[in-house]
Amino acid sequence: MANEQNETMNKINAFRDARNWRPAHNEKDLALSISLEAAELLEIYQWKSAEEGNQDYEHLKEEIADVLIYSYMLADNLGMDIDEIIAEKLVKNAKKYPEPIKD
Template sequence: MNQTKNSMQKIKAFRDDRNWRQFHNEKDLAISISLESSELLELFQWKTSEEVKASKIERIKEELADVLIYSYMLADNLDFDIDDIIEEKLVKNNIKYPVNKSKGSKKKYTDFN
């Protein structure tokens, strides 16, 4: 079994043991992803990356895990295979950001000449 499927099984077991599936509709999961992303972002507010990594690494892990857990649950609700949707997005990104135009550049694809 691959790691993604194993993680999803653990997430579902945690949720189901608490009878929380009833609260995890797509809208609320999307909101939760945004809220947890904001909590992750807040760790970096007014600090350098180095400061946060030096003093808040456990909090970074916790908030990132929350974002991923809610993301996994949303994907599961929608019957998306996480590996498949990531692969599809990487194919699209490869087209939008060809190496010859994007390597070493922070430009958005719409700014390529």
């Protein structure tokens, strides 16, 4: 998985660098961009049922990708490994939200 993550990050950075966008991609602005793109994702469902929103599949893919791209870029800027921070968070979540006891 780490190789796939590195390959994806390399593609994102190559796209950014080819356009000389690196100066604008500081941590604050990337965090803001994540929030803005997440709002665009929410807008797909505004005033609709989940089923109606789900029908806009291509638009959903685009907005999810935007959120993930900015998230990857922020983590990369901060020297974080995506797989590692997700694994750590899942451990914390498992402690906070234990599995229900089965009868």
